[in-house]
Amino acid sequence: MITTTGTTEDEQNIVQSTLIKPGPINCLRPESIAHILSFLEFDDLTNCSCVSTDWMDAVSKLDIVQRSINVHNEPRRSKVARRRFAHLDSVVIVCDEMTVTVNPVLLRRFLLPYCSTMKRLCVGGGYAFLGNALKLLNKVNSLDSLTLYDCRFRSVSDLIEVFETKTNLQLLRLTVPKFGARYNPPSLRDYRQLASSIGTLQSLKALVLEDWDLNIDVDAMSLMFSNLHQLEALVVGKANDEVLTKVAEHCPNLKELKIMGHTKAGTLTMSGVMEVVRGCRITTLHIPYLQGYGNGAEHVREIVQCMNTRARINHSESASKSKPTLELTVGVRLCSDSSVSFRRKRSSMMAAAVGIVDQEKVIVDMRIV
Numbered sequence: 001m002i003t004t005t006g007t008t009e010d011e012q013n014i015v016q017s018t019l020i021k022p023g024p025i026n027c028l029r030p031e032s033i034a035h036i037l038s039f040l041e042f043d044d045l046t047n048c049s050c051v052s053t054d055w056m057d058a059v060s061k062l063d064i065v066q067r068s069i070n071v072h073n074e075p076r077r078s079k080v081a082r083r084r085f086a087h088l089d090s091v092v093i094v095c096d097e098m099t100v101t102v103n104p105v106l107l108r109r110f111l112l113p114y115c116s117t118m119k120r121l122c123v124g125g126g127y128a129f130l131g132n133a134l135k136l137l138n139k140v141n142s143l144d145s146l147t148l149y150d151c152r153f154r155s156v157s158d159l160i161e162v163f164e165t166k167t168n169l170q171l172l173r174l175t176v177p178k179f180g181a182r183y184n185p186p187s188l189r190d191y192r193q194l195a196s197s198i199g200t201l202q203s204l205k206a207l208v209l210e211d212w213d214l215n216i217d218v219d220a221m222s223l224m225f226s227n228l229h230q231l232e233a234l235v236v237g238k239a240n241d242e243v244l245t246k247v248a249e250h251c252p253n254l255k256e257l258k259i260m261g262h263t264k265a266g267t268l269t270m271s272g273v274m275e276v277v278r279g280c281r282i283t284t285l286h287i288p289y290l291q292g293y294g295n296g297a298e299h300v301r302e303i304v305q306c307m308n309t310r311a312r313i314n315h316s317e318s319a320s321k322s323k324p325t326l327e328l329t330v331g332v333r334l335c336s337d338s339s340v341s342f343r344r345k346r347s348s349m350m351a352a353a354v355g356i357v358d359q360e361k362v363i364v365d366m367r368i369v
Contacts, residue, residue: 026132104131248279258286296334
């Protein structure tokens with residue numbers, strides 16, 4: 001409240017002219033309405049979308065909704081979501097409650113309106129039984145990102161059919177799927193079929209198989225990379241030297257390599273890792289469980305020196321003015337001497353990296369775990 005006691009008539013006119021007159025929210029631009037509504041929860045957003053066509057359009061274009069829609073086995077919420085968010089190009093379906101499972105029929109109905117516009121799909125949770133619910137995506141080629149984690153299918157063919165037409169897919173994140181009513185893991189034949197199917201996705205730039213053991217069938221896994229020439233990021237659970245040699249041979253544009261799990265001693269060595277570092281454009285390397293020899297400093301020096309050389313070449317070819325960044329995560333297992341303390345191992349490996357890189361030209365982010 002503004003008081004004007006003791007002021008002149010001219011001063012009162014000035015104060016009144018500066019007051020903001022109340023008006024309908026529809027006077028705001030759609031972007032402003034969308035920003036205001038983005039702070040609301042899912043149920044509140046569905047109610048707001050009933051106010052007017054403008055509000056429904058604003059709600060349907062919210063990025064926060066596209067990232068946070070959780071669909072359980074609730075027909076009412078599913079129908080509301082289909083009506084109110086008809087223009088979504090990103091759909092996230094999460095089911096991680098034991099008492100609630102994703103019904104394949106409900107999921108198929110929910111996804112149907114978005115098939116022509118959907119670009120990013122994420123389905124996951126320990127209780128997500130997809131069955132053949134994704135079969136309607138077989139003729140959809142608009143997806144550029146697909147994430148399926150902790151999902152269960154009727155058979156491996158239901159999953160393979162999803163990949164057959166995804167020629168524009170650029171990111172695939174797939175955890176080891178389960179099959180049938182008993183959550184059966186993939187057989188050796190299933191792994192071979194999945195590897196062959198993934199190998200047909202020639203537009204892939206990022207492949208995340210964070211719990212996959214590529215040692216199960218080396219020939220099939222090696223063949224998978226033979227057509228992935230545009231791959232820039234690879235995350236796997238376990239790998240060996242033979243697979244990494246194939247990666248270095250067929251994926252020259254690879255910039256990020258992460259091997260997340262423990263690998264049996266002798267199957268993955270510095271030789272295989274260096275094949276990738278030398279043959280690709282690696283700027284991010286995550287190998288926390290790689291076993292080495294000596295005090296580990298020799299390995300770090302070899303890796304960083306090669307990564308630094310490649311980063312300088314890549315930077316000179318690009319138009320970027322920012323300094324290139326190298327990210328390296330290694331483990332104390334690079335040092336085979338068990339009598340050396342963690343602190344000494346860490347200090348020697350850090351010193352090896354710092355002594356090679358010119359920090360005025362290249363940024364090094366190194367972690368030792």
